[in-house]
Amino acid sequence: MTSLIETTDLTRILHEAVPVTLVRDVTLSIGEREFVAVTGPSGSGKSSLLYLLGLLDRPTAGTLKIRGRDAEPMSEKERAVTRLTNIGFVFQFHFLLPEFTARENVEIPMRKLARLTRAEMRERATGLLSSLGLEDHLHKRPDQLSGGQRQRVAVARALANDPPLILADEPTGSLDSKSSEQVFAILEALVNERGKTVVAVTHDLDMAARMHRRIHLVDGRISEEEGAKPGF
Amino acid sequence: MHLILDIAWTHIAGRGRQTFVAIVGVAVGVGFSIAMAALMQGGQDDFVRQLVDTMPHVEVSDEQRSARRQPAEDVFEVAAISGLRPRDDRRGIINPTAAQSWLEEWMPGRFAARLNAEGVIRYSGREVGAVVIGIDPEREESVSPIVEDFREGSFAALTAGGNNVVIGDTMASRLGAGLGDTITAVSSEGLTRNFKIVGLFHTGTTARDEGEAYVLQKNAQILSNRPNAINRISIKLDDPNAAPAIARRVEAELGYKAVAWQEANESILEALVVRNIIMYTVVAAIMLVAGFGIFNIISTITHEKARDIAIMKSLGFSEADMRRLFVLEGVAIGGAGSLLGWALGFSITYALSLVHFEIAATGQEMTRLPIAWSALHYLIATASALGSAAIAGYLPARRAAHLNPVDIIRGAT
Incomplete structure (x- = not known):
């Protein structure tokens, strides 16, 4: 099995008046079909690590390889294309574009990639949303949906271009327990049924316990890791 | 996109x-x-x-831009000349027929020769200073902007027999004269002649309406005692923008001052x-x-x-x-x-x-x-x-x- 993401001594320091170390010397490897939880107390750098893995942020030191390719020498444009094709994001807040309907939001990454025809995109977006139980809400704008529904639209959007890697930043953090459970089940299904790799930042230890692998961060370092598949 | x-x-x-x-x-x-x-x-x-429109595009007059070159200047390396007077020559543009036929050959436009004479127009005790302009009505019509500004009569009426004149309406009202009245023109030579008003024009330019009187060329020559003389050639070009080049050519050939409208209105x-x-x-x-x-x-x-x-x-x-x-x-x-x-x-x-x-x-x-x-x-x-x-x-x-x-x-x- 090949690894999707490999990092060596990944470090991110914010150069403020007093330098803040967000992530320090993180070395890890994440393969396909993994369900990884990143846990840790607040301020431990979980989200920062996730942004680094998602190419939203550049590391201060260390290397990051995505599907064997070093991200360091990539241009801003290449990074954008890599995000578009290989990575789907789900944030704590749904982060949908407010002026577009649920289906249009899901179509946007596909249109940016422009690999399908418009009819195919529509079909795929409808299919994705329906598979997440949103077939009745295709034409609603985000402000007409509930929190759980929005988060499911966000998941559908993350899946739009069929990326192998889904990065989720507290995906259930702002949801009630019922919606949380629903979203968690969907993420779990992504791994088990669609063969995706999901890396989710969470502070919910119960939820983390139900995932395949847990990476625990303290002060930006990996303090504890369990459940890693043999061979990594 | x-x-x-x-x-x-x-x-x-x-x-x-x-x-x-x-x-x-x-x-x-x-x-x-x-x-x-x-x-x-x-x-x-x-x-x-x-x-x-109101000016000729190029106006050739019988003046020269600089004084005639004196023999002393040719003979000596340095010569200062003072008290030079213009020559007393009342012939106007010398050899006008040759000049006109030369212009006729190549001019991309129309032109008309005139004789301008300073004078006074008098009518029942009132006097107005005026330029008496001797024209060839046929040619003048193709050059002059006044053609469109006639209130009554026209240039053609000048040839109708007898001594006729065309004046501006402002001059007419200052004199108190009207169409058909006979006015007296007095030249700087002191010669006097009576003219009958056969046309009135109104251009809107006060200097024109008040100060110009058009008569036949022959009459102007007699009045100013300059037989066969002309002292102005007005040129109207097909392309007004070509005026400076034409003016230069005319001036170089004829030796008289030729002013393009651009030069006249430079400021x-x-x-x-x-x-x-x-x-x-x-x-x-x-x-x-x-x-x-x-x-x-x-x-x-x-x-x-x-x-x-x-x-x-x-x-x-x-x-x-x-x-x-x-x-x-x-x-x-x-x-x-x-x-x-x-x-x-x-x-x-x-x-x-x-x-x-x-x-x-x-x-x-x-x-x-x-x-x-x-x-x-x-x-x-x-x-x-x-x-x-x-x-x-x-x-x-x-x-x-x-x-x-x-x-x-x-x-x-």
Whole structure:
């Protein structure tokens, strides 16, 4: 099995008046079909690590390889294309574009990639949303949906271009327990049924316990890791 | 690209009122620029047209630009000559027949020879100083702007037999004479002759209407005691802009001073250039103000859309996409404003062209605002509107594109 993401001594320091170390010397490897939880107390750098893995942020030191390719020498444009094709994001807040309907939001990454025809995109977006139980809400704008529904639209959007890697930043953090459970089940299904790799930042230890692998961060370092598949 | 257009459209359409205000801002800028340019250009064109129409394009007179070269200057290396007097030569342009047939050969236009003589017109005890102009009516008609300004009679009436004269209406009223009355012309030579008024003209130029009397060339020659002489050749060209070159050629060949209309009105034309600069400065200032309006709205949009920018970047949009998006929004507002501005500019220009008024006091009377309809004004206004819109969109767009999505996602609540 090949690894999707490999990092060596990944470090991110914010150069403020007093330098803040967000992530320090993180070395890890994440393969396909993994369900990884990143846990840790607040301020431990979980989200920062996730942004680094998602190419939203550049590391201060260390290397990051995505599907064997070093991200360091990539241009801003290449990074954008890599995000578009290989990575789907789900944030704590749904982060949908407010002026577009649920289906249009899901179509946007596909249109940016422009690999399908418009009819195919529509079909795929409808299919994705329906598979997440949103077939009745295709034409609603985000402000007409509930929190759980929005988060499911966000998941559908993350899946739009069929990326192998889904990065989720507290995906259930702002949801009630019922919606949380629903979203968690969907993420779990992504791994088990669609063969995706999901890396989710969470502070919910119960939820983390139900995932395949847990990476625990303290002060930006990996303090504890369990459940890693043999061979990594 | 289609997607970017779509998002840009959604952003603009989603903020109807603000977008409308920005578009109206641009439209007012474009509209007023167009109307002002039309007015300024119209005024200038009208002015130049009057210059060109009322004056001969090239006027050859029997004067010379510099004094005749003296033999002493040829013989000695240095010679100072003082007390030089012009030659007492009353023949006017020497050898006029040869000069005229030479001009006839190549002149791209029409010309007429005249004899101008200073004199006084007298009628029942009243006197008015005048230039008595001896003309060949047939030729003069092809050159003179007065042809269109006849109130009564015409140049042709001069040949009708007897001694006839055509004068301006202002002179006629100052003399108290009317059509058919007989006036007396007195030349500087002291010769006197009676003429019957067979035509009255009104050009609107006081100096003309009050100070010119047209008679047959023969009569003018007799009155001033200069048989067969002419001292002016007025040339009307097919292309007025060729006047300086023609004037140079004529002057070089005939040796007499030949003045093109541009030379005669140099200071006025210079003033027009200055006026143009002022006009375009004002137009640019208007567009700049409109540009600030666009800058303002695009700035606001990028601020409010900071989160969306972060989302789109996290989805895989590049910085270039984000820049394009907001520049596009600026240009869209600029474009819509320009279109509306065309309509506004056209309406204002049309309204101005309907304004009628009369000024008789200044001599030149104007009965409506001179307006120039030119597609160029619309193009210039649009180009500067789109240009400032692109810049006004680009500056905030660049900043927005640079935003680090992480900062925004972290700060989100």
